[in-house]
Amino acid sequence: MPIANDLRPTEIGDFFGQDHVINNRSWLRSAILNDNLSSIILFGPPGSGKTTLAGIIANLTKSRFVHLNATGGSAKELKSELENAQKFVGERKTIIFIDEIHRFNKSQQDVLLPFIERGVITLIGATTENPSFTVISPIISRSKVIELRRLEKEDLSKILDRALKKFPTVKLDKSARELLLESANGDARILLNLFEDVMNLESKVLKKTDIENLNIIKTLKYDKTGEEHYNIISALHKSMRDSDPDAAVYWMMRMLDAGEDPLYIARRLVRFASEDIGLADPHSLLVTIAVYDACRFLGLPECDVHLAQAVIHLSCAPKSNACYKAVLSARSDIKKYGNLDVPKNLRNASTKLMEKMGYGKGYKYAHDFKDAKLSQQHLPDGILDHKYYFPSEMGLEKRIHEKRLTDRAD
Numbered sequence: 001m002p003i004a005n006d007l008r009p010t011e012i013g014d015f016f017g018q019d020h021v022i023n024n025r026s027w028l029r030s031a032i033l034n035d036n037l038s039s040i041i042l043f044g045p046p047g048s049g050k051t052t053l054a055g056i057i058a059n060l061t062k063s064r065f066v067h068l069n070a071t072g073g074s075a076k077e078l079k080s081e082l083e084n085a086q087k088f089v090g091e092r093k094t095i096i097f098i099d100e101i102h103r104f105n106k107s108q109q110d111v112l113l114p115f116i117e118r119g120v121i122t123l124i125g126a127t128t129e130n131p132s133f134t135v136i137s138p139i140i141s142r143s144k145v146i147e148l149r150r151l152e153k154e155d156l157s158k159i160l161d162r163a164l165k166k167f168p169t170v171k172l173d174k175s176a177r178e179l180l181l182e183s184a185n186g187d188a189r190i191l192l193n194l195f196e197d198v199m200n201l202e203s204k205v206l207k208k209t210d211i212e213n214l215n216i217i218k219t220l221k222y223d224k225t226g227e228e229h230y231n232i233i234s235a236l237h238k239s240m241r242d243s244d245p246d247a248a249v250y251w252m253m254r255m256l257d258a259g260e261d262p263l264y265i266a267r268r269l270v271r272f273a274s275e276d277i278g279l280a281d282p283h284s285l286l287v288t289i290a291v292y293d294a295c296r297f298l299g300l301p302e303c304d305v306h307l308a309q310a311v312i313h314l315s316c317a318p319k320s321n322a323c324y325k326a327v328l329s330a331r332s333d334i335k336k337y338g339n340l341d342v343p344k345n346l347r348n349a350s351t352k353l354m355e356k357m358g359y360g361k362g363y364k365y366a367h368d369f370k371d372a373k374l375s376q377q378h379l380p381d382g383i384l385d386h387k388y389y390f391p392s393e394m395g396l397e398k399r400i401h402e403k404r405l406t407d408r409a410d
Contacts, residue, residue, distance in 0.1 A: 003199075004192040007163055008052050010059040014162070017155035017188075018049055018148050028146060035061050037095070039116055039123040041131050041140065044148025045261070047187030050126040053148075054097045057124065063093040070103035078108060082115050094121045101125035102134035109136045116142050130263075133296055150186030157181060159188050163195050170199055175208035185259050233268065236311070241276050245315035252311045253304070262303050266292040269310050277314065278323035280395035287313050318395030326389040333383055340380030 009015050012032060015022060022029050031037045037057065042050040058065040066081050085094035098104065115121045116139070123143060127134060131145055151159075160180065164170060172180070180198075184191035203210055232251055239247035255265055270292060273284040291310040295303040349359040366372040379386060391401040 002193065003163065003167075003196045004189050007159075007166060007192060008055055009162075010056060012056055012060070015049065015052060015056060016158040017151045018053075021146050021148070022053075027144075032057055032060060035063070037061070037122055037124075039139075039143040041101070041123075041125045041127065041135060041143050041145045042148060043127055043129075043131050043145060045150050045187070046128055047184075047189040047191075048148040048150060049188065050148060051099060052188075054099075054124050054126060057095065058097070061095060063095045063122070064088060066094065066096045068096065068098050070098055070100040070108075075108050075111065078104075078111060082111065082121065085115065085121050089120055095124060096121045097124040097126070099126045100128075102127040102129040102131070106136055109139055113138055113142075129299075151184075151188055152186070153181055156184055156186070156188065156191050159191060160195065163192060167199060170195070171203075171205040173205050173207050176206045176211055179208050179211055187259075236265075237268070237272060237276075240272060240311065240315045241319065243315055243319065245312045248311045248315045249308055252307055256300075256304055256307065262295045262300060262307060263292065265307055266295045266310070269307075269314060272314055275324045276319055276321055277317050277395075278320045278397065279400060280318040280320035280322075280392060280397040282396065284314055284317050318397075320392040320394045320397050322389060322391050322397065329388045333386060333388075337380075337382060340382060343377045343380060345377060 012022070012029065020026075028040070042053060044050055054067070058067070064085070066085075068078065068081065081096060085096070088094055101109075112121075112123060116123055123139070125131075125135065125139070125143070131140055157177075160177065164172070176198075180191060180194050183194060197214065198206060198211055201210055201214070232255055236248060236251040236255070239251055252265060256262060266288065270285070270288040273288045277284045288310050291303075291306045294306040298306070344358045345360065345362045347354070347359040349355040354360075362376070364374050364376050366374055377384065391397045391404065393401050
């Protein structure tokens, strides 16, 4: 057995990390210790403790506990366990833990619903994917979604101490210890797998160089909540903004290979498409939305090429921040002037009283005019002459710029 399984805690006091959901005043802790758990979905990155938490529940509960893995399970096996659970109704509660529940398709998940509704089973689902996209909404509505986070360094340190206590022949100096903790990148499973790799090194006290010489450290230095994360995402943004596709692909792959969630990268690209390109190339937004969907459907490793396609497209596209500046300018006026009244000509006269009050009076219907061009009041009194959108002369936005100049001349 891998030591990651051997060291898996069975008591809640030995579960390190996730204090936001397992602290002394939390619902989850109380539900586990009082053995009155309702259905839950555990959502979090690999190595954050989802399976470990389920194992603790299995150890502490008086209920029947059934462990299924959706990667190897079948609909037939699931139905068999659900039917078996019905035999114990009124005698003993059944908890069914489904690891990787996002691997079950919609029809397989649908099978669970009547058993959850009738209280035949309590469901514990574990997933690394956002349940909003991967778990059907009827199950989500009948469950508490509990988000686990990537483990902090101090939590990993406690886990490493447990391993060292169980295997006292392994000695690490400070530099070797730091290397293992940093290389784990918030993942307890990676940490313990690395520890297992160095267990047989013949050295009284292992140093950083001893571990590096094994060439087993494959994870890149990348803290998703620390400085390096912000340094690299900044480098990616600025490389794309400066139209350097080579640098942009490099920084994107640095993030990806270091364990960054591809959907996080995809979301940043969607934002970039409007903030730094906008109407200079409206197609960029469509590309990034399509790439986000591709990442969600395929996941790693296949989605790396889709992200690269988007990064290269955005780097090579004409740039304009006119949309972004329009947002900032309009927001500034809203903050400055508050809730200005909508001009009456733009209001709908839904009732006779509204009509008498002048709602809709003087409104001109654009399609009644040549080229649907006309002039009437659209902004509130007090900011009638304010402008927010100033199109650049880049890409397709140049056409908008020229059209606005022509309209003003007319």
